[in-house]
Amino acid sequence: MDNETKLITVSIVTPNGVQYEHHGQIVVLDAIDGELGIMAGHEPIVTPLNIGSVQVKRIHSHDEQTDEIAVNGGYVEFSNDVATIIADSAERARDIDINRAESAKERAVRHIEEAKKKHDVSSQKRAEVALRRAINRINVYSSKK
Incomplete structure (x- = not known):
């Protein structure tokens, strides 16, 4: 990862607590108005989510990796390079x-x-x-x- 790559923090929270939290280059969500990609520097936003997946592209030991998480609706709030997703439930692909x-x-x-x-x-x-x-x-x- 070069020094110019800016990262965001992605946190997924359910009533059971934090289910996912990592730094990534981009998060892609299924918002009610369509697919939404958020990167560092994106304008602040709050938007409802559909039942769908959240994909987080991140760097792990110099390799790109995409984590995929199933969420059951909710909403995302993004500001100051932090995406907080509040959902009723969330499961990483590996945990399903x-x-x-x-x-x-x-x-x-x-x-x-x-x-x-x-x-x-x-x-x-x-x-x-x-x-x-x-x-x-x-x-x-x-x-x-």
Whole structure:
């Protein structure tokens, strides 16, 4: 890493505490208005996030590395080269239990079908959110190298 590379601090916080904290060159997020990339010097911003992944490109022992974290919505606040992401839950790709995620996906699909049969819109919407969360975790897990 050359001396000119400016880094940001990326911190992901859930109700269970800090789940991730590293320095990186860029963080890429799934904001509600589309994909957002933030680097050092970016203007201050606060924006809501979709259920999606957070990617942090960082330097580790002179090698570039990208960490990917599944987050379930929330928001990001960036100022003074610090990105703080507040989310209900967050899991690094390496920590995702793929069997649990696949089971959650299957459960959500069943709940959607049951809710449709009963014309229960509220239950259907909750199950659709659970499905998006499960698919996000599966996708993040699948992206790890």
